Amino acid sequence: MHQIIILWIWNESIDMRILLTHGFFLAEDPLEGQVMKPYPPLGLLYISAYLDQQNLDHDVFDTTFRSSDDLKAKLLDTKPDCIGFYANFLTRINILRIIEFIRQHQDLNHIKVILGGPDVRYHAENYLENGADFIVVGEGEVTFYELIRALESRGDLKKIEGLIYRLKNGEIIRNKDRAHLNDLDILPFPNRQKIDLSQYLNTWKHRHGYSSITVSTQRGCPFTCNWCSHAVFGDTYRRRSPVSVVSELKSLVETYNPDAFWFVDDVFTMSERWIDQFGEELKKQQLNIRYECITRADKLSETLILKLKNTGCRTLWIGAESGSQHVIDLMDRRVEVTQVRDMIQVAKKHDIEAGTFIMLGYPGEKIEDIRETIRHLKISDPDTFTINLAYPIKGTRLYETVRSDLQQDYAWTKTPDREIDFRRTYRRIFYDFAIRKVYNEVYAYQSLKRKKYLDFMQHRLKSMVAGLLMQLTR
Ligand code: B12
Numbered sequence: 001m002h003q004i005i006i007l008w009i010w011n012e013s014i015d016m017r018i019l020l021t022h023g024f025f026l027a028e029d030p031l032e033g034q035v036m037k038p039y040p041p042l043g044l045l046y047i048s049a050y051l052d053q054q055n056l057d058h059d060v061f062d063t064t065f066r067s068s069d070d071l072k073a074k075l076l077d078t079k080p081d082c083i084g085f086y087a088n089f090l091t092r093i094n095i096l097r098i099i100e101f102i103r104q105h106q107d108l109n110h111i112k113v114i115l116g117g118p119d120v121r122y123h124a125e126n127y128l129e130n131g132a133d134f135i136v137v138g139e140g141e142v143t144f145y146e147l148i149r150a151l152e153s154r155g156d157l158k159k160i161e162g163l164i165y166r167l168k169n170g171e172i173i174r175n176k177d178r179a180h181l182n183d184l185d186i187l188p189f190p191n192r193q194k195i196d197l198s199q200y201l202n203t204w205k206h207r208h209g210y211s212s213i214t215v216s217t218q219r220g221c222p223f224t225c226n227w228c229s230h231a232v233f234g235d236t237y238r239r240r241s242p243v244s245v246v247s248e249l250k251s252l253v254e255t256y257n258p259d260a261f262w263f264v265d266d267v268f269t270m271s272e273r274w275i276d277q278f279g280e281e282l283k284k285q286q287l288n289i290r291y292e293c294i295t296r297a298d299k300l301s302e303t304l305i306l307k308l309k310n311t312g313c314r315t316l317w318i319g320a321e322s323g324s325q326h327v328i329d330l331m332d333r334r335v336e337v338t339q340v341r342d343m344i345q346v347a348k349k350h351d352i353e354a355g356t357f358i359m360l361g362y363p364g365e366k367i368e369d370i371r372e373t374i375r376h377l378k379i380s381d382p383d384t385f386t387i388n389l390a391y392p393i394k395g396t397r398l399y400e401t402v403r404s405d406l407q408q409d410y411a412w413t414k415t416p417d418r419e420i421d422f423r424r425t426y427r428r429i430f431y432d433f434a435i436r437k438v439y440n441e442v443y444a445y446q447s448l449k450r451k452k453y454l455d456f457m458q459h460r461l462k463s464m465v466a467g468l469l470m471q472l473t474r
């Protein structure tokens with residue numbers, strides 16, 4: 001009898017009640033509310049699918065269409081044993097507030113708080129100091145699962161790769177990094193049935209006239225762009241098989257029938273062979289889709305663009321970030337601006353909507369470079385483009401470059417990285433006008449080309465005013 005009791009104590013393990021969530025509240029974010037292109041947190045749904053595969057019961061609370069009060073009410077109502085957050089730098093502030101709520105609430109402060117996602121690798125210490133218990137760096141599926149099992153059975157935390165945590169004496173333990181998953185096909189498809197995907201589809205349809213679902217086919221990017229965060233998937237390039245991808249697409253069409261897909265991959269055309277096999281598999285499984293993807297001009301050719309078109313690509317985003325080769329080189333983007341122009345033109349020639357991204361305010365960029373960017377946009381004439389101000393994400397080479405020039409009052413708990421300022425070539429306000437100048441100058445040019453004279457005049461006027469303000473504030 002004695003022996004049985006000892007054995008029972010030895011094996012004692014508790015089932016943890018797990019809640020997976022994130023801290024993005026669409027209605028509380030005016031900027032994202034303007035764009036209104038919400039997508040579910042795919043990484044979280046990958047974790048959820050993996051837990052299901054391992055028969056680990058859990059709940060997912062998708063915050064996108066809810067409020068922070070809803071999440072707090074959910075916590076008070078269910079009192080989980082552990083909560084897993086997806087964190088990026090934009091959601092950090094919301095997540096810290098929720099953690100504070102958990103820590104201050106008597107009924108909740110037992111909860112083990114686990115964080116993963118792109119923001120946590122380089123801010124692990126900060127998060128631990130602000131109430132988190134565990135930080136999962138890199139790919140989260142296996143690490144999160146092993147952590148839960150270890151917590152349930154009081155297992156050895158030291159053995160869990162990819163984990164950072166704090167001992168009672170305050171010492172921070174950083175376990176060995178977990179090796180990247182080589183075979184992505186072993187992962188189950190994201191657990192979209194755990195959330196109400198129709199809210200996303202309806203929002204898209206209502207606002208943009210079509211619905212869209214995200215799918216991930218690759219992990220990692222071996223390129224070197226200085227401002228880009230590689231905190232999760234590193235510099236590798238790993239890809240699912242076309243068979244697996246097409247099977248997922250097919251099941252999504254059968255379940256949700258979206259109008260389009262967005263491949264969230266960093267460089268969709270990294271391998272032409274993969275695109276060929278993808279095309280063959282779509283034919284084999286008799287699937288017609290329409291999709292949008294992102295790539296680099298040096299990973300494109302006219303032949304490849306035609307192949308993309310044949311597989312259903314309707315919008316192709318080709319990154320350049322600047323129209324000035326000098327700035328592109330400073331960014332270590334490793335692409336020729338002329339290639340970008342050519343590929344935008346070729347995509348348009350084949351009736352694929354071409355988009356491009358522009359970043360202003362990169363260290364070393366001068367007013368002449370901004371003029372070059374305007375010229376570049378006029379020549380390449382993309383169907384759509386976005387402009388943002390360069391900001392340093394911790395862990396990137398850009399961050400290291402501007403580290404000593406960061407604004408003094410940068411408060412990690414209150415400032416998302418995109419608001420961090422550093423000493424730039426010109427004053428901060430100059431760039432607000434520069435962004436307006438670029439948009440309006442290019443829109444004016446495009447309006448004239450399309451014989452929309454009234455639009456031309458309006459944009460031209462705005463461009464002139466913005467140019468004047470640039471001169472006054474530089
Ligand atoms: C698609 C995408 C978007 C889409 C959709 C966002 C969404 N809801 O999914 C849109 C356009 C809306 C978007 C917006 C933004 N994005 Co974005 N986006 C991406 C992109 C290209 C793919 C994301 C993705 O689905 N990846 C695939 C999944 C499987 O990976 P994952 O989410 O990282 O998940 C893994 C791990 O992080 C971890 N994990 C994830 N969640 C959890 C939870 C727990 C508990 C644990 C333990 C582990 C864990 O395990 C997962 C599986 O291995 C990434 C780049 C990239 N390659 O990942 C950038 C990226 C995530 N975005 C980024 C940024 C900066 C933004 C914005 C802040 C930009 C802005 N507007 O200023 C906004 C934030 C919006 C928001 N709502 O939070 C940065 C994040 C940098 C950082 N350190 O925070 C990235 C990394 C781009 C980059 N290289 O710089 N984005």
Ligand code: SF4
Nearest residue numbers: 221223224225228266
């Ligand atoms: S910007 Fe794109 S190509 Fe450059 S490193 Fe990031 S993911 Fe790779």
